[in-house]
Amino acid sequence: MKRSLLALSAFSVVLLLAVSCKEENPTTVDVVPVYTIPTTYNFTNVDFSESTTRLGMVTEMSTLMRGALTGTLDGDKLKNMFTNTSSPFSTSLTYNTSGLQLKDQCFSLMQTDALRFIDSLVAVSKTGNVASRGVAGVGTSSANAATKYALTATGVNYAQVFNKTMMGGLICYQIVNNYMTAAANNSLDNTTVTTGKGTALEHAWDLAFGYWGVPIDFPTNKTGAKLWGSYTTQVDSGYHANKIFMDAFLKGRAAISNKDTKTYQDQATILMQGFERVVGAAALQEVKEIKESLNDNIARNSRLSECYGFVYSLKYNPKRKITDAQIDAILALFPKNFYDLTLTDVNNIRDAIAKQYDFDSVKDIL
């Protein structure tokens, strides 16, 4: 509480200085339209149902993957869900007829990785074994008998790797590489309004907001927040992504509708960088969970898989600041066999991510 207030006040002071500078030096002030920024995502002509549908598809795939805990997983059905082939969805039958799919929205490498992850999970589900070092199968958390995970012989939970890499290779990829890039480059029409969907640029911005997976009055209301909407809250104690993202989405959308180009380009940059940095924060959040389950081989391996998935997913972000070599250097800190993890490994992974994304002071509380 104290930390956030201090951070907020520091931000306010900076803002105050910036504003007063501009007042003293009127020659630098651009002619900017006058408009108010709402406190919730209430704008005219908003429709992000396509994003919501795709998040629902990801969720249904993850739900189906739980079947690996109780028997052989239907890999064909999972792959059909990925491409929306043969009416595979049952959460909402409108998914099947939506004409939307996940695969063609994913970063190219993710399109093939996803199939590989599905195959790995299906193979584990077929063993019928109890998971242990060297044995693929279903393992039970020692802390909670009701919590089970399907792990490979080296301890990898591909259901989690899939889930976390989709957050990177689908959601971050679309927000960053598609929608925010369009706003930053001003490459979409912002004049012709389609009723219900706004201008092309407004619609792009709305689809990006939809991919975040939060209600329009977030973070006051967190009901139904999923995927990144859930993780931005989980990391909020150390990285205040909820506020940073919500402020940027609101300010940017208002700016687009009011033709305030400079402002929405700035917000697009904030979100592009934010959706890379939040991946680092989420990976650190998994490190914290690993530390809370150090002596639980099965749960620890699953959480390590989540952490691995987040770090690996940075490869799917074409706008990333982290280099391939830096990603590979962090991935190399993970043991080849997850059962061989040591506390030193965990701390090295934590420190490398924290250093990369400037989270050193909060690395243990994210």
Next chain:
Amino acid sequence: MRTFILVALAATGLALGSQSCSKSSDDQAPAATSFDRKAMLTNLSTNLILPAYTSFQTTAVNLDAAVTAFNTTPDAAKLTALQSAFQAAYKQWQATSAYGFGPADQANLRVNTNTYPADVAQINTNISSGTYNPTLLANLAAKGLPALDYLLFGVGTDNNAILQQYTTDSKAANRKTYLAALSTELKTNITTVVNAWNSGYTATFLNATGTDVGSSTGQLVNQLDYDVDVFKNYEIGIPAGVQSMGTAYPEKVQAYYSKMSVQLALLHIQALQNIYLGKSAQGDGLGFDDYLTQIGAKSSSGGSLNDVIKAQFATATAKLQTLTDPLSDNIKTNQGAVTATYTELQKLLVLLKTDMTSSLGILITYGDNDGD
């Protein structure tokens, strides 16, 4: 632009306003009355924390010596002496486990010392193969007090049978080597922690007098609450089946083989209460009870929070006193009494983790350790 500036100024003013309010309340306790946190930290470190670490170090040194003596000439008398040295160490650990911050966190002391239930398969693999890597997290359930509990009480139906495992059994030599590796590791770990406190950490601890995340009060409260959480779940809840729809796991209790689970649990809750009260062999010094009283902390029903917490310690202790060793049998014959104890520990945890922390302005930074 003007509108935006006005909005920004208004927001700034509000933020500055709330910041100055919070600053004045954070410098002191949340209420107007100040409390001398440094004096509390001094009492706790001098009279509780350091004595707990050094006492555990003494029992670990004795245990390691008893292993050496036993391994040299394994006989019935040395086995009995070793078993009691082990029991003394396990009892002292109950007053030590809550201090899992600072050097103890660095040494990963809690899980290195007391991960249970012991992983018997892993222990036997390590003995058979004659290889043991103490740094692997996968070995946490194959080391420390729970593994010794198994090795000294669980490898045979009586002491004669146990002795054979260290004399005539084909793996006797490997088993003795493993025993020695584990007792040496216990001794080394706690010695590292004691040395760190004696070479600088005590001053660090006493000087971090705030209530923020890295402060000593913040870390103490977090670890106290975490320890109550572990107590509630691992010593009582999980074995009694509260997380598994009533399916009991009696073999998951602490000290399953030496059958002193209830005895240890009573020592544990007494130790936790002493931390709360600041009470030690030197008397009843400054503790969280005094802190809460000083700032006038109220419970959700409006009365003194300290009174409610003290009463809940008493209620939970009384419930624990109705249980009998071996707890694993007690769970089978009277599961209801064990789950009733869990309920009271749960209430205690809520008071310490929610009510106390919000009164003191302390952030809980550990997770719930369940779910994804």
